[in-house]
Amino acid sequence: MTPVNDQPLLEGRDLFLTYAGSHVPAVNGISLTLRPGELCGLIGPNGAGKTTLISIFTTLLRPQQGSLDIGGIDACRNPGAVRQRIGLVPQDIALYDRLTGYENIAYFGRMYGLTRAELRERAAYYLDMFGLWDKRNRQVAAYSGGMKRRINLIVGLIHEPELLFLDEPTVGIDAQSRHLIMEKLAALNSERMAMVYTSHYLEEVQRLCRRVVIIDLGRIVAEGTPEDLVAQTEGCDNLAELFLKKTGEHLRE
Numbered sequence: 001m002t003p004v005n006d007q008p009l010l011e012g013r014d015l016f017l018t019y020a021g022s023h024v025p026a027v028n029g030i031s032l033t034l035r036p037g038e039l040c041g042l043i044g045p046n047g048a049g050k051t052t053l054i055s056i057f058t059t060l061l062r063p064q065q066g067s068l069d070i071g072g073i074d075a076c077r078n079p080g081a082v083r084q085r086i087g088l089v090p091q092d093i094a095l096y097d098r099l100t101g102y103e104n105i106a107y108f109g110r111m112y113g114l115t116r117a118e119l120r121e122r123a124a125y126y127l128d129m130f131g132l133w134d135k136r137n138r139q140v141a142a143y144s145g146g147m148k149r150r151i152n153l154i155v156g157l158i159h160e161p162e163l164l165f166l167d168e169p170t171v172g173i174d175a176q177s178r179h180l181i182m183e184k185l186a187a188l189n190s191e192r193m194a195m196v197y198t199s200h201y202l203e204e205v206q207r208l209c210r211r212v213v214i215i216d217l218g219r220i221v222a223e224g225t226p227e228d229l230v231a232q233t234e235g236c237d238n239l240a241e242l243f244l245k246k247t248g249e250h251l252r253e
Contacts, residue, residue: 009163009194010034016065026052028218037192041209045247049218050198054165058088087161091168093148097141101151112159126154146177163194206239216247
């Protein structure tokens with residue numbers, strides 16, 4: 001990771017995107033700034049625009065309006081220049097079942113241009129960190145759900161990005177794996193890795209994130225620390241109650 005500075009690491013301004021065939025914007029004028037070392041929780045109901053916004057931030061989608069700078073680079077014009085600086089842990093497991101855990105890490109590490117020595121050192125470090133060193137030579141097809149999630153996470157970390165995007169990284173796994181992932185993400189963030197964390201487990205967000213952004217219908221409807229947002233909203237004792245106040249209680253999908 002590059003040295004710490006006071007400049008924004010991510011700066012999105014007036015981002016707007018409407019999918020073909022839709023008359024409703026998926027992202028409707030969102031502006032968001034993230035500084036080095038921040039851990040920001042991005043939450044919202046299904047269909048609120050979270051995945052679209054993450055796809056814009058990770059250069060997988062280009063906004064129709066607005067601008068996006070990552071590390072001082074125009075990410076819309078030069079997406080390739082910023083991809084080495086960011087990491088993505090997608091909600092869907094993005095691994096090859098027939099490869100071992102180590103082979104998956106090595107495959108993606110080589111795509112990021114890591115040398116053989118760097119790859120060996122980092123793979124050993126992260127496999128040990130996430131309790132998978134002894135399982136590294138098993139095929140991923142034989143892994144439990146929690147093990148797959150942890151390898152999925154290591155793949156997003158192996159090039160040691162300055163900014164890591166995590167889309168539901170603990171969905172559908174056991175309590176022990178969730179606890180380990182949360183613990184290690186907090187440790188990595190304490191070393192100044194910035195993160196954007198999305199989850200429907202609001203207790204995770206309240207525990208892990210020092211800043212929360214709630215979006216709904218493609219817009220930001222609340223932003224601040226979990227404690228301040230709860231304290232400022234009458235009748236709310238926690239983030240889950242605040243979330244329902246801001247987004248409503250009706251089912252979305």
